[in-house]
Amino acid sequence: MTNERHLEMDELLALRDGEESAFARAHVESCEACRGELERLYRVRSELRALPTFGPPRELWPRIRRYVWRRRVRRRLSYGAVGLAAAAALAGLLILRGPAVEPADEWVAEATSEDLGPMINRARQLETVLQYYAPQKRVYDAPTALATSALEDRIFVLDQMLLESRAVGADREVLRGLWGERVLALEQLVTLQVVQEEKRVWR
């Protein structure tokens, strides 16, 4: 060794990473111990990069997808009556605020039909009530939050099923069943909000 001291770890790392000082470069050329240490640092870095890769132990996508759905449902509800109920609005039954939606002919037909019209109108009324309670902006206890999320998820799934049923020209009975379920889920969601509001008022 020609210089008076060995390199410190930070100096060796700077050398390895190409940020060395003139002193460090000169020293390592003449010092076998520091050169060996530098080689060791290169080797450790290579070994770190060659460590086996861990893979996730279980499937997480379904949980993430549910969250994305739930968030979308909340956004739908926060904008008020959109999507399916907007079809009824644009058919002249309702006056709604929110983005304009072009109704498909079959949606208008459904909203004015004898069998589906009353259910669609009822869904619209419940959505209007939910606009007042704005569940997506409220803070609940855990059981209510879970129940609210589950109902929002259910409504979203029913909307998807309704859209798909229309797309494949499903039987009218199927549409009635889906609309009935949608109204039921909306009623349960409204009931949850009313109960929570009463608790809040009397607390």
Add this chain to the structure above:
Amino acid sequence: MGDVLTASCIYTSGMRAEILAVASAEVARARAGDLEALEEVFRAYQAPVYNLGRRICGNEEDAEDVLQDTFLEVCRSIGRFRGDGSLWSWVRQVAVSKALMLLRRERQRTARSLDGDGNLAGMVGRGPPEPTVPIDLEAALGRLAPVTRAVLWLHDVEGYTHEEIGELMGKTASFSKSQLSRAHRRLREWLK
């Protein structure tokens, strides 16, 4: 999926690990909120994100949290991805942030005092009793204090600069350098 997926290297310095890059058409669909395209993004990057979380946090449970939190954020914010860099770089940045956030949370929960450098005990430098015999690299990584391990992994494996690490951790580049030195001193002792 209509487009062909192409392979690309995660790391810049000749590493063997490879991941699938998501085709640009898929990225466009994902940015528009298409759930199938978002799933493709998840499938392409779940393994490297999990591995990153596992390496930084040091345990399965936290790594799963990193994976979940990362993709919840990706699904929420992919519309804001500008597309001027690779999608993987963006996803990795989110993953690193989430992993470091978990470390911070853990630090707040467990630490009770500050050491002389202003670092919280239990997260930097102090660990279990010294091993009496040489241990392998995997075990040595597991023995490092979490922040020290995170700096080591981000710098030596992921290729982040000390300035970037300092910024990610709300510290300085010097902090990152000192942690890297500490990590390698420990490894030298333990791997002999």
